[in-house]
Amino acid sequence: MDKKNILHKVIRKHDDYIDIGIDEAGRGPVLGYMVFGAVVSSEVIKYKDSKLLTPSQRETSFKAIQENNNLSHIYFALHPSYITTEMQNKSLNEISYIAQINIIKCLEHLKIRNVYLDIVGPVSTHQKRLKTIFPNLNFIIEEKADSKYGIVGAASIVAKVTRDKRLLNWKFKDNNYGSGYPSDPETIKWLDRNFNPLFGYSDIVRFKWSTIERRLGIRKSKNVSSLGFYADFD
CATH class of the missing domain: 3.30.420.10 (Ribonuclease H-like superfamily/Ribonuclease H)
Known part of the structure; x- marks a missing residue:
């Protein structure tokens, strides 16, 4: 396990x-x-x-x-x-x-x-x-x-x-993530605020969701090679 x-x-x-x-x-x-x-x-x-x-x-x-x-x-x-x-x-x-x-x-x-x-x-x-x-x-x-x-x-x-x-109880400074569903505007705003140019997103995020793959793909097209990476950052 x-x-x-x-x-x-x-x-x-x-x-x-x-x-x-x-x-x-x-x-x-x-x-x-x-x-x-x-x-x-x-x-x-x-x-x-x-x-x-x-x-x-x-x-x-x-x-x-x-x-x-x-x-x-x-x-x-x-x-x-x-x-x-x-x-x-x-x-x-x-x-x-x-x-x-x-x-x-x-x-x-x-x-x-x-x-x-x-x-x-x-x-x-x-x-x-x-x-x-x-x-x-x-x-x-x-x-x-x-x-x-x-x-x-x-x-x-x-x-x-x-x-x-x-x-x-997830240890993260920005806890205003709404429901966590990709259809929730508050969750989308959280994703906007918490993108890291080097690591992408914290491991609270499920990277295989199409919402994330699309967003990282857009970032990647702007010379950011972060697709598939995550880190424990505050």
Whole structure:
């Protein structure tokens, strides 16, 4: 595992059969971690999709998940520089698939009833690939599963709260980066302000996003050979 990635596990004792919910946050942004969250429960739980909650409600729900001794949870945060490197020869779907495998392997010792996943991309292909690795597990894979199954909603909360905290705590002088999405004018302004003529951008940036490739390409046409480089600068 890349040393900049963060795998955090709180795995409690589960005597009964359990369900696992897995979801991600931060797939689209040009800045920060992409985070995969997982929640484990032996009972049906009711949590809303994180996108339907306010930041305060997400924090409250995340705290409830952390403090519930009947629930286990995991988050796997992929560093933007890792995403940049891996996307030299992998799609974002492939990177997501590998992250999900890593999470499931952390829970293989439990008596697993179902694994619920919210994914972007071809469901049947994803299902076949996971069944090849875990032939004895039952997978329920759907788009927007976070709005259909409470356990995936809980996983979405773990992922979203973790990503937001990681981005908020990033050591950088200019924290006015908006949402981190390339469609956000504040994020675009941040990219304008924080371009370095020698290094390009800090490693908070995902260099394989078309927004960045276009911008670095424009800079390169002005005799700046910074494409593909980044550094930890303040």
